[in-house]
Amino acid sequence: MAFSPITEESHVEYGFHRNLRKEYPEIVSAKGNYLYTSENRQIFDACGGAAVSCLGYGHERVxxxxxxxxxxxxxxxxxxxxxxxxxxxxxxxxxxxxxxxxxxxxxxxxxxxxxxxxxxxxxxxxxxxxxxxxxxxxxxxxxxxxxxxxxxxxxxxxxxxxxxxxxxxxxxxxxxxxxxxxxxxxxxxxxxxxxxxxxxxxxxxxxxxxxxxxxxxxxxxxxxxxxxxxxxxxxxxxxxxxxxxxxxxxxxxxxxxxxxxxxxxxxxxxxxxxxxxxxxxxxxxxxxxxxxxxxxxxxxxxxxxxxxxxxxxxxxxxxxxxxxxxxxxxxxxxxxxENLLEKVTRRGTALGALLKKFLAEHPNVGDIRGGGLFWGIEFVKDKRTKQPFPPEVGISQKILELAISPQFNMTFYPGTGSVDGIQGDHIILAPPFNITNEDVDNIVTVVVAVIQLVFSEMAG
Ligand SMILES: Cc1ncc(COP(=O)(O)O)c(C=O)c1O
CATH class of the missing domain: 3.40.640.10 (Type I PLP-dependent aspartate aminotransferase-like (Major domain))
Structure with a gap:
């Protein structure tokens, strides 16, 4: 049987990896901290996918x-x-x-x-x-x-x-x-x-x-x-x-x-x-x-x-x-x-300190925790009582969607269920071990901006 020629049809989605109703941006190449989409967007991966890419993408030696x-x-x-x-x-x-x-x-x-x-x-x-x-x-x-x-x-x-x-x-x-x-x-x-x-x-x-x-x-x-x-x-x-x-x-x-x-x-x-x-x-x-x-x-x-x-x-x-x-x-x-564990500790300490400096007082940030290059931010509706948002609000998903949009071009790893398995929202930051100080600053700038924007839009 002959193979069909490549046509526009080849771009139709036949895969079923996650959500049947959703379209995902196509990634066509990657290098270092960055993923490149078929629409020429450059996206900083601040969570290594699912905390996987510890050396970034396209590492020549590997x-x-x-x-x-x-x-x-x-x-x-x-x-x-x-x-x-x-x-x-x-x-x-x-x-x-x-x-x-x-x-x-x-x-x-x-x-x-x-x-x-x-x-x-x-x-x-x-x-x-x-x-x-x-x-x-x-x-x-x-x-x-x-x-x-x-x-x-x-x-x-x-x-x-x-x-x-x-x-x-x-x-x-x-x-x-x-x-x-x-x-x-x-x-x-x-x-x-x-x-x-x-x-x-x-x-x-x-x-x-x-x-x-x-x-x-x-x-x-x-x-x-x-x-x-x-x-x-x-x-x-x-x-x-x-x-x-x-x-x-x-x-x-x-x-x-x-x-x-x-x-x-x-x-x-x-x-x-x-x-x-x-x-x-x-x-x-x-x-x-x-x-x-x-x-x-x-x-x-x-x-x-x-x-x-x-x-x-x-x-x-x-x-x-x-x-x-x-x-x-x-x-x-x-x-x-390359002594990367020492880098993980140093950059991680800086990342944690900056997240706490700029976000600890935010009324919807309940907790910032982690260590090394593995940090989580938990969101709450009420900081004093630690009451979470109702799951249908989809806070962590909203944060990911804004982060990944052309306005910010960055990925965080979203999660839910941190309170009782159903309620509770958090995001994870897990960048590569070889990030620079500038990368840490860049991640913090974007995380802070995205969180502030999501909650100010909800309040307004
Ligand atoms: C702590 C932990 N254990 C096990 C697994 C399962 O690993 P995999 O998805 O490679 O099967 C995961 C995946 O996220 C994980 O985070």
């Missing part, structure tokens, strides 16, 4: 690394038959990035797949030792997002994404509250007391379920899309880990969004001085150059598997592909060689 790997002819390999030097190098780079705290890497193609792997492997950890293990339950958190596949969505506490699929979701997942000081910390309650309250809630959940039935506790150290960059309170990760270990359960961290350097350390857990038993990472791993994610396993977990079956009862066709690894390895080498 493109060359992928090209070089393509020239070997080995873009794909069946990982159940073969090893690959570039995959080995990537795994070594990742383990070295944990200072040897983690022992092995399992590569997948997406964050959801990495979370599915973590869910299954953590069950297998107990099954290796006892085929009749009673450990079947997970404890996870409200206002969390761990992915859209059934297992990952089951552990997620993202109400709107879960709602239609509740009959399919795993009934062995039990949610406790998130760690969200802006809406949960009581007046006069110290951080230490707040952390103790959270650890007690986890402990109580273990006891309610029967500690011997719990596989592990799953959390994002800095909550991304579901809450808008809410970092853990210092001491929280350690306290939650201690509860897990008291009951012999696994402490599992999802660093798909907040990891790979986004918060200023390669892994968010490194700032707390603790080590998870299992962790995932994804977005900044490949920086958007290839779909790639990873599950990292601690010495303890690897030892148990080694002493048992020696294999993970799982597998995906597109895992550990050399072309994915070539891209991710180069992204990770650039982060290390």
């Amino acid at each position: 493109i060359q690394a992928m090209y070089k790997q393509s020239l070997t002819g080995v873009t794909y390999l069946a990982s159940s038959f073969w090893a690959s030097p570039v995959v080995k190098d990537l795994c070594k780079e990742l383990i070295q990035g944990t200072n040897g705290e983690m022992a092995r890497v399992y590569l997948t193609g997406s964050g959801s797949e990495a979370m599915e792997a973590a869910i299954k492997l953590s069950r297998q950890f107990f099954y290796e030792k006892n085929k009749d293990t009673p450990r079947v339950n997970f404890i996870a958190r409200e206002n969390s997002y761990h992915g859209n596949t059934i297992g990952a969505l089951s552990v997620s506490g993202f109400i709107t994404r879960r709602q239609p699929y509740i009959p399919f979701l795993m009934d062995n997942v039990h949610h406790i509250s998130s760690c969200y000081p802006y809406r949960q910390q009581e007046e006069g309650e110290s951080d230490a007391a707040f952390v103790t309250r959270k650890a007690t809630e986890l402990d109580n959940k273990f006891r309610e379920l029967g500690p011997e039935t719990v596989i592990g506790f799953i959390a994002e150290p800095v909550v991304g899309a579901a809450l808008g960059c809410v970092p853990y309170v210092p001491g929280y990760l350690k306290a939650m880990r201690d509860v897990c270990h008291k009951y012999g359960a696994l402490f599992i961290l999802d660093e798909v969004m907040c990891g790979s350097g986004r918060t200023g350390t390669l892994h968010a857990w490194q700032a707390e001085g603790i080590v998870p038993d299992i962790q995932t990472m994804a977005k900044g791993l490949g920086g958007g150059y290839q779909p790639i994610a990873a599950m990292l396993l601690s010495q303890k977990v690897v030892k148990t598997i080694m002493e048992g079956s020696g294999q993970f009862i799982h597998g995906l066709t597109y895992q550990a592909m050399p072309i994915q690894a070539a891209a991710a390895l180069e992204v990770q080498r650039i982060i290390r060689e």
Whole structure:
């Protein structure tokens, strides 16, 4: 059958990636911080897509690394038959990035797949030792997002994404509250007391379920899309880990969004001085150059598997592909060689300070939180009572639409549900790690202008 010639018809939308009723601007090229539309607009990407593009677009070194790997002819390999030097190098780079705290890497193609792997492997950890293990339950958190596949969505506490699929979701997942000081910390309650309250809630959940039935506790150290960059309170990760270990359960961290350097350390857990038993990472791993994610396993977990079956009862066709690894390895080498974590911390501190300077007093800005180059701004109708806008007002969407319009040409990552899973609006800023001071100023100028305009138009 002959292919049809290219006609105007080729521009008709046949894809179904998100909203069937909406038309999206077409991006035809990109370089550095900028996306270029088919209408010749230049758009500054201040959120790296979904906190993915940690080196910006079109980075010459990453493109060359992928090209070089393509020239070997080995873009794909069946990982159940073969090893690959570039995959080995990537795994070594990742383990070295944990200072040897983690022992092995399992590569997948997406964050959801990495979370599915973590869910299954953590069950297998107990099954290796006892085929009749009673450990079947997970404890996870409200206002969390761990992915859209059934297992990952089951552990997620993202109400709107879960709602239609509740009959399919795993009934062995039990949610406790998130760690969200802006809406949960009581007046006069110290951080230490707040952390103790959270650890007690986890402990109580273990006891309610029967500690011997719990596989592990799953959390994002800095909550991304579901809450808008809410970092853990210092001491929280350690306290939650201690509860897990008291009951012999696994402490599992999802660093798909907040990891790979986004918060200023390669892994968010490194700032707390603790080590998870299992962790995932994804977005900044490949920086958007290839779909790639990873599950990292601690010495303890690897030892148990080694002493048992020696294999993970799982597998995906597109895992550990050399072309994915070539891209991710180069992204990770650039982060290390160019000392970008130090830049993330410095630029991030400046970004946070400027956002607070210009927006903290705004009557509709409830909270500005984050760290590194990962900042969230939460909007409220009433600053004193923290009452959110009704969801139908669509504040975060309005802000994105104005930001992305020809007047401002910038993207922010919008989110909803930060109050109770349905109400609450926020935006996320997650620019590339190699932004300049001028870029930081530019982002702040636009964010402030957009927020002021959206709310003044609503008031007027
Ligand atoms: C914390 C977290 N976990 C898991 C996922 C799922 O990753 P993916 O969309 O690559 O499947 C996401 C995606 O946004 C995420 O933010």
